[in-house]
Amino acid sequence: MAKVMVSLPDDLLAALDAEAERRGTTRSGLLRTYxxxxxxxxxxxxxARIRALGxxxxxxxxxxxxxxxxxxxxx
Amino acid sequence: xxxxxxxxxxxxxxxxxxxxxxxxxxxxxEGDAQLVTLDLAWYEVTNVAITAWCDDxxxxxxxxxxxxxxxxxxxxxxxxxLIADAGELAAVHRMSAYDAAYAATAHRLGAxxxxxxxxxxxxxxxxVSPSQxxxxxxx
Numbered sequence: 001m002a003k004v005m006v007s008l009p010d011d012l013l014a015a016l017d018a019e020a021e022r023r024g025t026t027r028s029g030l031l032r033t034y035x036x037x038x039x040x041x042x043x044x045x046x047x048a049r050i051r052a053l054g055x056x057x058x059x060x061x062x063x064x065x066x067x068x069x070x071x072x073x074x075x
Numbered sequence: 076x077x078x079x080x081x082x083x084x085x086x087x088x089x090x091x092x093x094x095x096x097x098x099x100x101x102x103x104x105e106g107d108a109q110l111v112t113l114d115l116a117w118y119e120v121t122n123v124a125i126t127a128w129c130d131d132x133x134x135x136x137x138x139x140x141x142x143x144x145x146x147x148x149x150x151x152x153x154x155x156x157l158i159a160d161a162g163e164l165a166a167v168h169r170m171s172a173y174d175a176a177y178a179a180t181a182h183r184l185g186a187x188x189x190x191x192x193x194x195x196x197x198x199x200x201x202x203v204s205p206s207q208x209x210x211x212x213x214x
Contacts, residue, residue, distance in 0.1 A: 039076065043107045046147035051105045053136050053143075056092040060128045064087035064094050065192040071122040072173055 006031070078109045079213045080151075080181040083119035084191035085205055086112070086137050090124070096191040099205035103189065104140065106214040111149040113180050115173065117141045151180050170195065178202070187211070 008016070020030040081104070088100035104110065117138065124134035144150055151157075157179055164182075165175035174192070178201045181188035188202030196202040203211065 036076070039109065040107065042147045043109055046110070046143050046149070047105050047107050049143040049146075050089075050140055053139050055089040055104070055136060055140070056097055056101055058090070058130065058133055059093040060091040060130065060133065062091060062093035062095060064091055064096075064123065065084040065190070065194075067123045067127050068083050068087065068119050068192070069171075069195075071126055072119070072171070 076109050077212065078111055078184055078186035079103070079208055080177065080184065080186040080188050081110055081112050081116070082177045082188065082190045082192070082196075082202075083112075083116040083123070085189050086116060086120050086140050087123055088191050088205065089140065090133050090137050094191070096205050099209055100191070102209055103205050103213055108208075108213040109149075110144060110147075111151055111180075111184065111186060112141065112144050113151050113177055114153055115176055119173070151184070153180075157183065168199070168201075170199075170201075174201070187213075189213070 016030060017027055020027050023030065025033075085096070085100045085103065088094040088096040089104045091097060094100070120137040120141065121134055124130055124137055141150065153176060157176065160179035160183065161172060161175040164170065164179050165172045168175070170178070174195055177188055177190070178196070181202070187208065188196065189205055189208045190196040190202045191204065193204060197204050197207070
């Protein structure tokens with residue numbers, strides 16, 4: 001596991017430490033949890049947005065990988 | 076947390092229900108995995124949707140997928156260093172600069188490249204197919 005140095009305002013650090021103590025974890029552990037939760041939430045929101053777009057409603061003939069190559073500019 | 080770099084073919088397979096990879100691409104893009112793509116994908120999906128499919132609605136849908144990835148912090152912009160890496164990769168492996176750009180980006184991020192291009196990317200070991208990505212835990 002990598003070790004990183006993070007700069008935080010004193011009041012935010014104090015709030016983090018208080019929350020870590022309340023949860024019975026460490027400062028590092030709490031920051032890991034928050035980072036993981038934030039990234040997962042972002043992924044969940046992105047997934048919901050893409051689901052709402054309704055991909056797959058149309059049929060375009062398939063073989064998209066070949067189409068991508070065919071439509072790349074040629075030098 | 077594993078990051079998956081989807082190329083343009085995966086975004087297009089999500090849209091095209093006739094593509095062999097459609098269901099897997101849909102599961103991947105509509106799942107919670109950590110996904111990124113390269114800015115190049117926007118141009119590639121637009122080219123195919125407008126020029127090959129002649130479908131403006133499809134173009135807007137796939138462009139919005141790129142925007143959703145961007146808003147979630149999942150759009151990588153090509154820069155000088157990435158271009159240099161891609162150029163080297165293309166020369167060494169005799170691959171297109173486009174494929175090399177995706178492969179170089181995945182390498183830089185420590186991500187798995189996901190592509191429907193079985194011939195030039197998956198079988199050559201530069202990436203995995205959407206179904207393989209799902210088997211590896213991307214969903």
